[in-house]
Amino acid sequence: xxxxxxxxxxxxxxxxxxxxxxxxxxxxxxxxxxxxxxxxxxxxxxxxxxxxxxxxxxxxxxxxxxxxxxxxxxxxxxxxxxxxxxxxxxxxxxxxxxxxxxxxxxxxxxxxxxxxxxxxxxxxxxxxxxxxxxxxxxxxxxxxxxxxxxxxxxxxxxxxxxxxxxxxxxxxxxxxxxxxxxxxxxxxxxxxxxxxxxxxxxxxxxxxxxxxxxxxxxxxxxxxxxxxxxxxxxxxxxxxxxxxxxxxxxxxxxxxxxxxxxxxxxxxxxxxxxxxxxxxxxxxxxxxxxxxxxxxxxxxxxxxxxxxx
Amino acid sequence: xxxxxxxxxxxxxxxxxxxxxxxxxxxxxxxxxxxxxxxxxxxxxxxxxxxxxxxxxxxxxxxxxxxxxxxxxxxxxxxxxxxxxxxxxxxxxxxxxxxxxxxxxxxxxxxxxxxxxxxxxxxxxxxxxxxxxxxxxxxxxxxxxxxxx
Numbered sequence: 243x244x245x246x247x248x249x250x251x252x253x254x255x256x257x258x259x260x261x262x263x264x265x266x267x268x269x270x271x272x273x274x275x276x277x278x279x280x281x282x283x284x285x286x287x288x289x290x291x292x293x294x295x296x297x298x299x300x301x302x303x304x305x306x307x308x309x310x311x312x313x314x315x316x317x318x319x320x321x322x323x324x325x326x327x328x329x330x331x332x333x334x335x336x337x338x339x340x341x342x343x344x345x346x347x348x349x350x351x352x353x354x355x356x357x358x359x360x361x362x363x364x365x366x367x368x369x370x371x372x373x374x375x376x377x378x379x380x381x382x383x384x385x386x387x388x389x390x391x392x393x394x395x396x397x398x399x400x401x402x403x404x405x406x407x408x409x410x411x412x413x414x415x416x417x418x419x420x421x422x423x424x425x426x427x428x429x430x431x432x433x434x435x436x437x438x439x440x441x442x443x444x445x446x447x448x449x450x451x452x453x454x455x456x457x458x459x460x461x462x463x464x465x466x467x468x469x470x471x472x473x474x475x476x477x478x479x480x481x482x483x484x485x486x487x488x489x490x491x492x493x494x495x496x497x498x499x500x501x502x503x504x505x506x507x508x509x510x511x512x513x514x515x516x517x518x519x520x521x522x523x524x525x526x527x528x529x530x531x532x533x534x535x536x537x538x539x540x541x542x543x544x545x546x547x548x549x550x551x
Numbered sequence: 552x553x554x555x556x557x558x559x560x561x562x563x564x565x566x567x568x569x570x571x572x573x574x575x576x577x578x579x580x581x582x583x584x585x586x587x588x589x590x591x592x593x594x595x596x597x598x599x600x601x602x603x604x605x606x607x608x609x610x611x612x613x614x615x616x617x618x619x620x621x622x623x624x625x626x627x628x629x630x631x632x633x634x635x636x637x638x639x640x641x642x643x644x645x646x647x648x649x650x651x652x653x654x655x656x657x658x659x660x661x662x663x664x665x666x667x668x669x670x671x672x673x674x675x676x677x678x679x680x681x682x683x684x685x686x687x688x689x690x691x692x693x694x695x696x697x698x699x700x
Binding site: 471475476477478479498502503504507508509510511512513515516517519520 | 587591636693696699
C-alpha cells in the first residue's frame with residue numbers, strides 16, 4: 243500500500259531533482275575569462291553596431307544620440323508572450339553599471355544573469371555564444387562610456403510554461419552552443435570568415451531570417467531561408483542565394499544595401515530591418531563586404547515560410 | 552482633328568480617374584515605382600554609375616516632389632490586403648503617418664528650390680538636397696510597410 247504511493251512520489255522527486263540538476267545556469271569557464279585583455283572602447287563600438295544592441299535596448303523610436311541611451315522598454319510581442327527589453331545603460335541601480343566584465347560576458351555568451359538565472363532567448367545569446375570573449379569585453383567597455391539612464395524597464399509578460407525560467411536550461415541544452423552554423427572550407431578567404439563571424443555571431447541575422455521549430459529553436463537546415471515574422475506581422479525575407487532569395491543580387495549589391503538601405507531596384511529597406519541597416523551603415527565598409535561574401539556563399543534554400551504569408 | 556484629340560485626352564483623363572477611384576492600390580504602387588526609378592537615377596549618379604546631369608537630376612526631384620504631394624491620397628481607410636504591403640499603422644497612427652507624408656513634402660520642396668530652372672549645378676549640391684529626400688524611404692517604410700514576400 244505504502245509502496246504504491248511512495249513509488250510515484252519517489253519518481254516525481256527524482257524527476258524534480260533531475261530537472262533541477264539539468265536546468266542550472268552555467269557560465270563561461272574561468273580560463274576563457276582569464277585570457278581576455280582589458281576592453282577597448284573603440285573596438286567595442288564596432289561590436290556594438292554589428293550586434294545591433296541599440297535597436298532593442300534604446301527607447302522605442304529613438305533617433306540620433308538617443309540611440310546611445312540604452313534605457314530599454316521596447317516590447318516584443320510573440321506567441322510566447324511579451325518580452326520587454328531591459329535597461330542596459332551603465333546606471334548602477336537600473337542598468338548594468340554594477341556588473342563585472344565576467345557578468346557581462348556570461349550574459350552575452352551564455353545567457354546567464356549575474357544572479358545565475360537564465361535569460362530568455364529573445365535576447366539572442368544563442369548567436370552571441372559564437373562571439374569571441376574579447377569582443378564581449380570590448381563591448382562592455384564601450385557600453386560603460388555611454389550615458390547612464392535611471393528607471394527600470396517593465397517585466398516580461400509570459401504565460402505558463404514559458405514563465406518558468408528554469409525550464410530554459412533544457413532549451414539551452416538543445417540550442418545553445420558556440421559551434422559555427424556552416425563549416426567553411428580550409429581555403430575560405432579572410433573576408434568570408436569575417437562575414438561568417440558577423441552574420442552567425444554578433445549580427446545574429448539567423449535569429450529572424452531562419453524559421454523556428456515549434457519549440458522555438460532555429461531550423462538550421464533552412465539557414466537564412468526567411469521566416470514568418472516572430473511578431474506575427476508579415477515575413478522576414480529569404481537571404482540565401484536561391485531564386486526565391488537574393489540570388490540576383492551581386493556581393494556589391496548586398497554591401498550597398500547594407501550601406502544605403504536601397505535594394506538593387508531601389509526599393510528601400512523597411513520594417514525592423516530599417517534599424518538593422520542603420521547599424522550596418524556604421525560599420526567599416528570591409529565588414530559589409532565580408533557579410534556580402536558570406537551571404538553569397540551560404541547554401542541556397544527555398545523560402546522558409548509558407549507561400550500564403 | 553482637334554475634336555478627336557480633345558476627346559482622346561478627355562478619355563485618358565477619365566480613364567485615369569476611374570482607375571484611381573477603383574483601384575487606389577494600383578495607383579499608389581505606380582507612384583512608388585516612379586519614386587524607385589527616381590531614386591535609382593539619383594543613386595546611380597551619386598555612386599558614379601551614371602554621369603551627373605543637372606537636367607536628369609531636376610527630373611528626379613520633380614518626380615519625387617509630385618509623388619510626395621499625391622501619394623497620401625490613395626490610402627482609403629483600411630485598404631490593404633494580399634496585393635498590398637501597407638501596414639495597419641497607417642490608419643492606427645494617423646498623426647505619425649501625416650507627419651511622415653509632410654516630411655517627405657518638406658524635403659522635396661527644399662530640393663525643388665535648389666533645383667531651380669536648370670537643375671542643381673553640380674553633384675555636391677544635388678547630393679545635399681537629395682540625401683534628405685531619400686532618407687524618407689527608410690523612415691516611412693520602417694513604420695508603415697509590412698514585408699510580405
